[in-house]
Amino acid sequence: xxxxxxxxxxxxxxxxxxxxxILFPKLRDNYTPPVETADNTEIKxxxxxxxxxxxxxNGNAVKLSEQIGKPxxxxxxxxxxxxxxxxxxxxNKLAAEYSDCVQFMMVDLxxxxxxxxxxxxxxxxxxxxxxxxFFDADYSASTAYSVQSIPMTLLIDKDGNLYKTHRGLMNESxxxxxxxxxxxxxxxxxxx
Numbered sequence: 001x002x003x004x005x006x007x008x009x010x011x012x013x014x015x016x017x018x019x020x021x022i023l024f025p026k027l028r029d030n031y032t033p034p035v036e037t038a039d040n041t042e043i044k045x046x047x048x049x050x051x052x053x054x055x056x057x058n059g060n061a062v063k064l065s066e067q068i069g070k071p072x073x074x075x076x077x078x079x080x081x082x083x084x085x086x087x088x089x090x091x092n093k094l095a096a097e098y099s100d101c102v103q104f105m106m107v108d109l110x111x112x113x114x115x116x117x118x119x120x121x122x123x124x125x126x127x128x129x130x131x132x133x134f135f136d137a138d139y140s141a142s143t144a145y146s147v148q149s150i151p152m153t154l155l156i157d158k159d160g161n162l163y164k165t166h167r168g169l170m171n172e173s174x175x176x177x178x179x180x181x182x183x184x185x186x187x188x189x190x191x192x
Contacts, residue, residue, distance in 0.1 A: 054134035071182035
């Protein structure tokens with residue numbers, strides 16, 4: 001009986017290997033991996049941005065899809081995240097500088113313990129940040145983009161396509177480069 005058990009396990013193992021050997025080349029040919037750049041940026045051009053709903057400081061529901069028409073920067077953050085806090089002054093500066101041509105959505109992730117809407121709003125007011133703050137109270141945005149660590153920034157073109165996903169700390173010069181690319185693409189499309 002033990003011989004047959006090992007024989008069956010061996011046959012199943014061989015069948016699994018044969019199946020992988022047959023399917024792998026087909027799957028590999030259909031897979032286009034995201035391009036990783038040296039600065040931890042993943043390029044995902046031409047994939048439609050997944051819609052989500054967040055809430056403004058007054059509790060009004062706001063959808064990502066309502067922001068489309070000009071490029072959108074979505075930044076996921078929380079006050080307890082050191083890297084988030086470090087990059088917020090740069091986001092604030094560029095949100096003010098590019099307010100005419102880029103929509104910023106600074107999405108706070110309240111968990112009710114380390115982060116609440118009130119603590120985040122107090123933090124924003126204390127630091128005199130003027131960027132638009134939204135709250136992912138229903139986890140719609142963080143679920144849509146599988147946010148597992150923060151900070152995380154999405155760059156979306158004016159047509160609603162996810163252009164880049166940046167995981168981790170972003171500085172002013174990197175964010176400015178992304179914005180110039182998005183605005184440049186917008187200007188090129190308008191010229192056509």
